[in-house]
Amino acid sequence: MQGPGRGDASPAQARKCGAAATRVDRRAAQDVLSVPAMIATEQGVPVGTPADSKRDAMPSRFVCLLYHDVYAGDASQYGRIGRSATRYHVSECRFRQHLDLVERSGVRPLGAGALSACLDAPAGAAGLPGVVFSFDDGWEGAVTRAAAALVERRIPLLMFVTTDYIGRRFFARPEQLRELEPTLVTVGSHGVSHHLLSGVSSDTVRRELRDSRHRLEDVLGRSVTWLSAPGGAVDRRLVEVAREVGYTMVFTSAIGINPTAAGRWGVARLGVTAATSSATLSRWLSLRLYPERLRNGVLALPKRVLGMRLYAKLRRVVLGEAVGYDHLFEP
Numbered sequence: 655m656q657g658p659g660r661g662d663a664s665p666a667q668a669r670k671c672g673a674a675a676t677r678v679d680r681r682a683a684q685d686v687l688s689v690p691a692m693i694a695t696e697q698g699v700p701v702g703t704p705a706d707s708k709r710d711a712m713p714s715r716f717v718c719l720l721y722h723d724v725y726a727g728d729a730s731q732y733g734r735i736g737r738s739a740t741r742y743h744v745s746e747c748r749f750r751q752h753l754d755l756v757e758r759s760g761v762r763p764l765g766a767g768a769l770s771a772c773l774d775a776p777a778g779a780a781g782l783p784g785v786v787f788s789f790d791d792g793w794e795g796a797v798t799r800a801a802a803a804l805v806e807r808r809i810p811l812l813m814f815v816t817t818d819y820i821g822r823r824f825f826a827r828p829e830q831l832r833e834l835e836p837t838l839v840t841v842g843s844h845g846v847s848h849h850l851l852s853g854v855s856s857d858t859v860r861r862e863l864r865d866s867r868h869r870l871e872d873v874l875g876r877s878v879t880w881l882s883a884p885g886g887a888v889d890r891r892l893v894e895v896a897r898e899v900g901y902t903m904v905f906t907s908a909i910g911i912n913p914t915a916a917g918r919w920g921v922a923r924l925g926v927t928a929a930t931s932s933a934t935l936s937r938w939l940s941l942r943l944y945p946e947r948l949r950n951g952v953l954a955l956p957k958r959v960l961g962m963r964l965y966a967k968l969r970r971v972v973l974g975e976a977v978g979y980d981h982l983f984e985p
């Protein structure tokens with residue numbers, strides 16, 4: 655998509671993101687140039703064979719990246735919001751490196767229309783993979799910095815907002831949400847309170863999904879029909895209620911390549927953290943998710959045995975955040 659060299663971090667940028675990041679990026683740059691070749695091999699086209707027809711086709715598979723906040727300076731500015739939340743935040747410098755990497759990879763960023771078409775397309779179609787950028791919670795840096803960086807490059811994105819957070823410290827204000835470019839940014843709901851919507855009454859689920867949707871529609875003046883489940887907690891009832899109150903797509907935090915077996919009612923996403931290297935991102939763009947699937951399998955047992963709420967509490971104790979921190983994302 656982008657000519658060579660466009661994505662190389664300038665010396666100033668490299669300094670700002672740190673020497674370690676620059677080292678990783680050099681390796682990733684070599685890695686990412688081979689993404690189309692790797693996909694072609696996977697699809698039975700020998701490496702080195704021109705795969706232009708496949709390259710031009712609409713992607714039949716995509717990975718959806720899940721970001722949270724994108725900050726300008728030092729992450730320590732978050733005060734009492736603990737590392738259990740801020741480990742999912744990335745610096746603007748790092749984020750721009752990710753965009754450079756995606757542009758160099760030839761993997762196509764998908765907007766709302768292309769994403770829907772890909773989910774609805776019959777399986778087995780050709781084409782290189784696509785990538786979707788999504789953001790949860792409605793952090794101010796995501797709504798201002800990240801969205802600006804994407805819109806500047808004409809890359810579409812999805813912004814899922816928790817309506818009780820609108821206007822709070824660190825979160826976007828209504829006018830900032832209204833300023834998002836509607837042709838490139840799809841705003842969806844991420845619940846009213848961010849409470850997990852499993853293990854609560856059906857009325858609570860209905861209220862969270864309906865009220866957050868109405869609030870966002872009031873703020874934006876346009877319809878809101880996509881949902882990202884808080885904490886990624888999606889079960890059959892949540893999907894039923896989501897359909898009943900007018901949603902047409904549900905995003906999870908389940909790791910995977912889309913379309914999943916659940917199609918538009920369970921869009922898988924890959925959570926980007928401060929520790930996500932360019933090499934990892936490059937691997938995701940070539941649809942290789944083995945380490946994440948393995949980690950997910952290892953954590954599935956304690957999560958199931960303890961339940962999501964107790965698991966989250968224990969995790970905070972392990973991170974030293976049981977006392978003296980704001981638990982914004984209390985399940």
Ligand SMILES: [Zn+2]
Nearest residue numbers: 790791884885
């Ligand atoms: Zn969230």
